[in-house]
Amino acid sequence: MDKNKNESELEYYLWVDKVIDQLKGRKAKKHVVHGMWTPSGFFHIGNSRAELLIPAFVHQNLKINGLKSEHNFIVDDFDDFDKIPQGLEIKKEDFEPYLGKPLVEVPSPVDDFKSWADYFADGVVSVIEDFVIKPNILSSYDSYKKGLYDKTIKTVLNKSEEVRKIWNDITKSSKPKGWIPVMIVCENCGRSATTKVVSWDGKEVEYICNQHRDYVDGCKHKGKVKPEKGHAKLPWRLHWPATWHIYGTTFETAGKDHFAAGSSVETGHAFCRQIFKSQEPFQTPTEFLMVDDTKLSGSSGNVISLKDWLEFAEPELLRFMMASYKPKTVINFDLHSNKFFLLADRYEEAERIFFEKKDKKEKREKQLVEIYKFSQVNNIADKMPVQLNYSIAAIIVQTFPDKSLKELSGILHTRGWIHRKTLSSFDKERIEKRLELAKNWLDKYAPEDVKFTVQEEVPKGLKLGNKEKEALQLVVKALKEKEWKQKQLFEEFYNICQKVEIKNTDFFRAAYNVLLNKDRGPKLAPFILTLGKERVIELFEKV
Ligand SMILES: [Zn+2]
Numbered sequence: 001m002d003k004n005k006n007e008s009e010l011e012y013y014l015w016v017d018k019v020i021d022q023l024k025g026r027k028a029k030k031h032v033v034h035g036m037w038t039p040s041g042f043f044h045i046g047n048s049r050a051e052l053l054i055p056a057f058v059h060q061n062l063k064i065n066g067l068k069s070e071h072n073f074i075v076d077d078f079d080d081f082d083k084i085p086q087g088l089e090i091k092k093e094d095f096e097p098y099l100g101k102p103l104v105e106v107p108s109p110v111d112d113f114k115s116w117a118d119y120f121a122d123g124v125v126s127v128i129e130d131f132v133i134k135p136n137i138l139s140s141y142d143s144y145k146k147g148l149y150d151k152t153i154k155t156v157l158n159k160s161e162e163v164r165k166i167w168n169d170i171t172k173s174s175k176p177k178g179w180i181p182v183m184i185v186c187e188n189c190g191r192s193a194t195t196k197v198v199s200w201d202g203k204e205v206e207y208i209c210n211q212h213r214d215y216v217d218g219c220k221h222k223g224k225v226k227p228e229k230g231h232a233k234l235p236w237r238l239h240w241p242a243t244w245h246i247y248g249t250t251f252e253t254a255g256k257d258h259f260a261a262g263s264s265v266e267t268g269h270a271f272c273r274q275i276f277k278s279q280e281p282f283q284t285p286t287e288f289l290m291v292d293d294t295k296l297s298g299s300s301g302n303v304i305s306l307k308d309w310l311e312f313a314e315p316e317l318l319r320f321m322m323a324s325y326k327p328k329t330v331i332n333f334d335l336h337s338n339k340f341f342l343l344a345d346r347y348e349e350a351e352r353i354f355f356e357k358k359d360k361k362e363k364r365e366k367q368l369v370e371i372y373k374f375s376q377v378n379n380i381a382d383k384m385p386v387q388l389n390y391s392i393a394a395i396i397v398q399t400f401p402d403k404s405l406k407e408l409s410g411i412l413h414t415r416g417w418i419h420r421k422t423l424s425s426f427d428k429e430r431i432e433k434r435l436e437l438a439k440n441w442l443d444k445y446a447p448e449d450v451k452f453t454v455q456e457e458v459p460k461g462l463k464l465g466n467k468e469k470e471a472l473q474l475v476v477k478a479l480k481e482k483e484w485k486q487k488q489l490f491e492e493f494y495n496i497c498q499k500v501e502i503k504n505t506d507f508f509r510a511a512y513n514v515l516l517n518k519d520r521g522p523k524l525a526p527f528i529l530t531l532g533k534e535r536v537i538e539l540f541e542k543v
Helices: 014-024 045-064 092-096 116-125 140-145 150-158 160-171 237-249 265-272 306-312 313-323 339-353 363-375 392-399 405-416 424-446 468-483 486-500 503-514 524-531 531-540
Strands: 033-036 069-076 138-139 194-201 204-209 222-225 288-290 332-335
Touching: 014 045, 033 237, 045 288, 045 306, 045 363, 069 116, 092 140, 092 332, 116 306, 138 140, 140 222, 140 237, 140 392, 150 160, 150 194, 150 237, 160 265, 237 265, 237 503, 306 313, 306 424, 313 363, 339 363, 339 392, 363 524, 392 405, 392 424, 392 524, 405 424, 468 486, 468 503, 468 531, 486 503, 503 524, 503 531, 524 531
Parallel strands: 033 069, 069 138, 288 332
Antiparallel strands: 194 204, 204 222
16 A cells, blocks of 8 residues: 555545545544444345445554554344344244344244344354454344443433433434433333333333334333343444444444434434543445345345355455445446446456556556455465456356366366466366356346357257358358367358358357357357367257
8 A cells, every 4th residue: 555645646546545544533542443233134245335344444454554453243133123024934923922122032033043133143144254354243232231331321311311402403303301212121021112211210210111113012011120231222323322432433334324414323423422422433424235226125035145145256256346336336236137247357357457567557457456455365376366257157157067167177278268277276276166156146146148058959940041051051161171269260250251141140140049049149259169169060060
């Protein structure tokens, strides 16, 4: 990173460099970077942007810049269970009795997990190391139980009138005098969503479980407890700033909806300063990550989780995507078109530039190099790794659907897709991994126009004109004559079209019709050479 940037040259290669410069202004002895998430449903790659990867890059960059930093991922498992998500194989009525209770007290929807919260948190915790993200994972429930929040709860109880004024002022609501924003876990029914604090004598709170929610009603129990050690908790608008105060958070982002006027960022900052007497963290809003033009929702079940990602792409590609885009930019990710290839292409371009020996790099090249560095999950190789383009991988696995990954890797070598003579074990692994990922992508996400099956026989009912037939026979003749290189064979196709007086488009369509039973396909010359001319000759001769 260039340490000599001056003020007038406020151009950063990466957004994360700008954040570090802004954080340097705080003069903190140690930075504390937070992500926070409620395990009520699936954690998807959209959540991973604001809550995991942006904080991870900031944490990483603080350390690169010689600053002390701690990275926490807070699992808000003490939050209420307020909705039963779709896409789960459960009986809704089995879970309805738990609505209004803390997520950590709700049974898991799947066997072998301690709770609802535990099951969904596992979807993050079990795979983040594959992305080389290693935050401290902190359960809010445990923190409240241990008494970490006790002081802040008492502060809110003691200053409830001041809290009420700030709350009403910023959110334009009209909470009545005497309103106390602390939630008690009902000793009778275990719900926290339905209780209301009635009084506070400095030691104990009186509460009544009589609140109505859309999904549940209180049990009418009246009780008195010490508001500590997990018997009480703070509502979101206070829980968030209390967490900043407790941990000394210096950086945290969040989805941009939290930043609207009157939203939890505005109240959070006010409570942090005026009630808890702390400085709020530096915060930048993070835009949404759209998949197929839709905002992902953890409660819909139709999401791409971190685990799903690892089935079709390398972890480096997710890191690359998140490091590339400024948090304030919407990411339009599209997994169902070959636009997805572009992400892989851009990553490989960055890799080539990184290894290119060139003294002066353009700004964009320098940017790509920095993004490439942030994308890595392993130590960077000594020399440029062998690249297998994603779209080529998708072609190879479809051309030879029955071959093993090892055999496919051999085919790539002998058919001219890989030029390096000997491959290191690292290269071999990387190529086989890419082939496996492409296979999974084709099975699960690929659009029809990318998919194909090489035909065993000339498709039944295929009608070709005389000129098309003649052109294909000339291809047979040419293939028999000699060994071709891609470029020459490509030129030969145009010679054949001229000779037969047929439009190029008609010729290519005829060839794909015979080979793939489709009007379009991968680039014909390299495809024929990869498939092997014998199979092509055999099919074309039967036309
Ligand atoms: Zn109750």
